[in-house]
Amino acid sequence: METTAELLASVKPGFTTISPGRDVVASFDREGRLFSYVAEGRTYRRTLASEVEVRRRGDEAPPGRRPPRLRRRLSRAEAHRLFARALSTAAAVRPQADGELLRRLDEEILPWTPEALLDEARRFARVYKPISILPPDQYLSVVLQATEGCTWNKCTFCTFYQDRPFHVKSEDEFQRHIEDVLAFFGRGLLMRKSVFLGDGNALALSQRRLLPLMEMTRAAFPDMPIYSFIDVYTGERKSEADWRALAELGLHRIYIGMETGFDPLLALLNKPGSREELAEFVARLKAAGLQVGLIVMIGVGGVEYRGAHAQATLATLERLPLGQGDLVYLSPFIERPGSEYARLRRAQGLTPMSEDEIEAELSRWARRLRAAGVKAARYDIREFLY
Numbered sequence: 001m002e003t004t005a006e007l008l009a010s011v012k013p014g015f016t017t018i019s020p021g022r023d024v025v026a027s028f029d030r031e032g033r034l035f036s037y038v039a040e041g042r043t044y045r046r047t048l049a050s051e052v053e054v055r056r057r058g059d060e061a062p063p064g065r066r067p068p069r070l071r072r073r074l075s076r077a078e079a080h081r082l083f084a085r086a087l088s089t090a091a092a093v094r095p096q097a098d099g100e101l102l103r104r105l106d107e108e109i110l111p112w113t114p115e116a117l118l119d120e121a122r123r124f125a126r127v128y129k130p131i132s133i134l135p136p137d138q139y140l141s142v143v144l145q146a147t148e149g150c151t152w153n154k155c156t157f158c159t160f161y162q163d164r165p166f167h168v169k170s171e172d173e174f175q176r177h178i179e180d181v182l183a184f185f186g187r188g189l190l191m192r193k194s195v196f197l198g199d200g201n202a203l204a205l206s207q208r209r210l211l212p213l214m215e216m217t218r219a220a221f222p223d224m225p226i227y228s229f230i231d232v233y234t235g236e237r238k239s240e241a242d243w244r245a246l247a248e249l250g251l252h253r254i255y256i257g258m259e260t261g262f263d264p265l266l267a268l269l270n271k272p273g274s275r276e277e278l279a280e281f282v283a284r285l286k287a288a289g290l291q292v293g294l295i296v297m298i299g300v301g302g303v304e305y306r307g308a309h310a311q312a313t314l315a316t317l318e319r320l321p322l323g324q325g326d327l328v329y330l331s332p333f334i335e336r337p338g339s340e341y342a343r344l345r346r347a348q349g350l351t352p353m354s355e356d357e358i359e360a361e362l363s364r365w366a367r368r369l370r371a372a373g374v375k376a377a378r379y380d381i382r383e384f385l386y
């Protein structure tokens, strides 16, 4: 941060941040669009679709625990007021600004109005179907929707893509999508370091259909590594040579929805595959030079499955050939009301684990994996924003 008498400001290649007082910080992308605003202990994050989520720590906590993080989406009227407030903050610091900060205020940030920021929702919807979920280290990627939805869409717990049929973009359609994405981000691309190929399992496409889309991605973003989701049952159809060819086109890490290493629980989730197939698939990806991110759900199956799920999943993870750049995401399980999983769980008399029980289990898994030299991190899908 550069400092004047009262003003702290940072003019980074990807961001402009201003902090006119101790507890107010406003950040903008290089198109001058508000990115985040911090005030009175609350953090406001604007998504690219111009929704705003406010987060703060709660006031009370159980003994020995931190207060929970509270989250709420602002109404459109509240978002309008927040945008006006952030722009007033920027206008108020202008008299003290000079050099690059003054130029960015005048040319990038202050030309925006709250109405124009709200209207970004319409621009976003012209370019994208909703971005339902990303891995935590990809929240600042550039998403390209080579496909929309999921080829399977029948896992009992998953509601991410139920709003859309599976669709593969043609090469022409994908090229237009890339151009629309580039225009939408503009200089906002300067804060993005990777490309995420969506939606649920774009890599499930045959090589014949996938390679041209990967080549187009590479041509548009030659310096950015490419990331994507895949599931075992679709990924295992490709050979090591196929994966190597994708790695040569910039594919860097693949995130696999493993969920559990306990096959009877996987069956309850209606996810095809097995722990043995997963182990073979991961070995193939590693041999092809790819990094992997494995996602497992803590608390799924409830109290009755807790022991078997932990034992089988941890044993599977510990024997995978994981190394530098590979990681395991431990995701606290969130049961969606109305999902097929919720219906089955009730029908089978399974007892849901409480949030505290899930957190304790997650800490235990993390300790065990780290002791085995596996990089493990928390993945709370409620934190996702794009």
Ligand code: SF4
Pocket: 150, 151, 152, 153, 154, 155, 158, 159, 160, 161, 200, 201, 231, 257, 271
């Ligand atoms: S394969 Fe993945 S995206 Fe598709 S339904 Fe299952 S969990 Fe959801």
